[in-house]
Amino acid sequence: MKVTVKYFAVCHEMLDRSEEVMELPEGATVRTILKRLEEEWPEIAEFYEVMQMSVNWEYATEDTELTEDDEVALIPPVTGGTDV
Amino acid sequence: MFKITSEVITGEEVRDAVETPDAGAVVLFFGTVRNNTGGRATKYLEYEAYPPMAEKKMSEISEEIAEKWGIDRVAMIHRVGKLEIGEVSVAVAVASPHRKDGFKACEYAMNRLKQIVPIWKREVWADGEAEWVKPDAVFFEQPEKGE
Secondary structure, three states: OEEEEEEOHHHHHHHOOOEEEEEOOOOOEHHHHHHHHHHHOHHHHHHOOOOEEEEOOEEEOOOOEOOOOOEEEEEOOOOOOOOO | OEEEEOOOOOOHHHHHHHOOOOOOEEEEEEEEOOOEEOOEEEEEEEEEEOHHHHHHHHHHHHHHHHHHHOOOEEEEEEEOEEEEOOOEEEEEEEEEOOHHHHHHHHHHHHHHHHHHOOEEEEEEEOOOEEEEEOOOOEEEEEEOOOO
């Protein structure tokens, strides 16, 4: 199945792309994507603890199962708004 | 109205969105780009967002406010791209029958926005360095990209 994976902020810069389509095996979860990204960017594993993932615009866990055409995103710690 | 924009925020858009005859108060909050963080001079800020999810999460925050205070007139807009010192990065408007709940709901909206809305800030310092900001510390240090 094919899913779209989006990268923002620091992930966008480190991976040098803002999104891609990944071909994944049936039964794949968010973890499948993270493992694949680790091969390209080993340091990313250090940030999994602070990073969140989303599937179809909703926060998800590593165990969230994926289906065809899902939109997955890596969400670094959010820092919108102001520091007041 | 829940919106990510690359346009200048004037406040009129959120103010107009919450207008209602049964309001006795409209609380309007602007977040602006400060010229320093912890004393270190800031040159400008860059904001990036995941627009569809950000707008969905803003809408969820308004549902939380409706549950807590019975207020159903909330609007939020956040700007993305390069923002100069003094410019408005975010505006929140809350219309309520009485001011007390309006103030509380507006502060709540900002606090929640900073927790769950996928928007990121990159601080470009006056000395030329730049970094993606994370809630309590620096996420990564990176050289500034050529301007």
